[in-house]
Amino acid sequence: MNTVLFIGLVFPEPTSSAAGTRIVQLINLYKELGYEVIFASTAQKTENSFDLSSIDVLEYAIELNHNSFDDFILNLDPVMVVFDRFISEEQFGWRVATACPKAIRILDSEDLHCLRYARHTAVKKNTVFDTKDLLEEPLALREIASIYRCDLTLIISEFEMEILQNIFKIDKSLLFYLPIFYSNKTKTLAYEDRVNFVFIGNFLHEPNYDAVVQLKTIWKEIRKELPTVNLTIYGAYASSKINQMNNEKEGFCIRGRASCVYEILEQSKVLLAPLRFGAGIKGKLLEAMVVNTPSVTTSIGAEGISTPKYWNGYVTNDMNDFVKKAINLYKEKQIWDKACKEGERIIFTKFKKELYEQLFKELILKIKEDINHHRNQNFIGKLLLQNQFAATKYMSKWIEEKNKKKIV
Known part of the structure; x- marks a missing residue:
């Protein structure tokens, strides 16, 4: 053989x-x-x-x-x-x-x-x-x-x-x-059945640590508009620096390894990924598309996957704009539904x-x-x-x- x-x-x-x-x-x-x-x-x-x-x-x-x-x-x-x-x-x-x-x-x-x-x-x-x-x-x-x-x-x-x-x-x-x-999941939870923002990433990978630092910086602005919403952060090999950012009262929740990534992503309304550096294609963003979870990311996050115009959510490198886009995608069902369709198209046409x-x-x-x-x-x-x-x-x-x- x-x-x-x-x-x-x-x-x-x-x-x-x-x-x-x-x-x-x-x-x-x-x-x-x-x-x-x-x-x-x-x-x-x-x-x-x-x-x-x-x-x-x-x-x-x-x-x-x-x-x-x-x-x-x-x-x-x-x-x-x-x-x-x-x-x-x-x-x-x-x-x-x-x-x-x-x-x-x-x-x-x-x-x-x-x-x-x-x-x-x-x-x-x-x-x-x-x-x-x-x-x-x-x-x-x-x-x-x-x-x-x-x-x-x-x-x-x-x-x-x-x-x-x-x-x-x-x-x-x-x-x-x-x-x-990747392959599209045929049936996923609806907008009304989901809650919270999510981030997932292996913390041995420096771009993921940096992304969480960015999220910590902008989270208070997002929470002002969405006071009952949490951001839950999952990732393997979290360091003490990551764990120290945990603040349940402010809704900035650090968790460990994601035992079932697709289940966690599907239960979440929006994935946030403010990646400032990195390479390759970002698995977390594609996995989110599989279960129809829209995302807000940067040009580096979208790189190799799709263009900003045809993203399953928003692509922006400006953190003030990132905050606005995250709030908008979370609150507006019509925009959220349209983003889901773009994600389905991306997976079907590029990643099968x-x-x-x-x-x-x-x-x-x-x-x-x-x-x-x-x-x-x-x-x-x-x-x-x-x-x-x-x-x-x-x-x-x-x-x-x-x-x-x-x-x-």
Whole structure:
């Protein structure tokens, strides 16, 4: 049987983040295409890790900077290796290329990390971000090199596809747009049966922490107009700084992990997401669309999903306007109903799995049929795999030797 090896930065946690949802979806997609899937990671499993055995996926613990991985992958002999984010490719890509040179190497970017970092820097410096700033972002050198070293990179945002092709001049043959998949729920709670605002986000992700800080700043203005309404904030891995913002009297309520995201979103009237930086597509906003929960967000929140004109609610970067839009969407049923329809349209036309699975299958088969030709078209990738450019390889070998001496 054809085997696909996933090398995970962590074990997936679909209940904690969109990244976890993405990896499980990708695993299922490969299984539906007839591949056996193996998942390996250097990370420890947590109580929130998805049970991969429930979908017949074997799990393996692997060591970083250790030659035991070489034996592991030689015995496995996969036809494809999927790297969960570019850091996994940096750590293991050269070992895969050496031990199994014919295996197709696929990078699942999750989001462009260099974009998220560059935007965060702009926020901290209080400057306006320009996509050309990415050319001076140190992380971009590592991330773009990783993309070139792989045979194909999966991108979840159309905006990021444009950046990679227009700013970094990466050939489209090395990229494939494959968003997170969603399907509309056929029957959801009506406007009259819902109450309160909601925010959901994994707090290990800095944009989510920053968004809650923004919400804390503007909440009193919203509460003046809606004195009986609460804002309930859910998220995994909340820090003490997050928990200290809790104020039940003011209706600013901090909760822990959302045990059932869709149920919580469906019971809420409006999702608020004032994201000032970030990348990729925001799972919380798409999950809200699935259950017909309108949202107010920023241009970064809407990026890669839809335009402000056709959003399921409002898109604004001005926090005073954000307050007005949140109140308006909450109070006006007609506007709320119209927003729900836009969300349904977005999910149906852009995020259904059926739109992409056949194209993905055909592309994988095309690359498999003539991997040498595909790689010859990517000369920069071949160049970066040469020894004189393989800094990650020799750093790993140096650590490996250093660890051996410690044992002795």
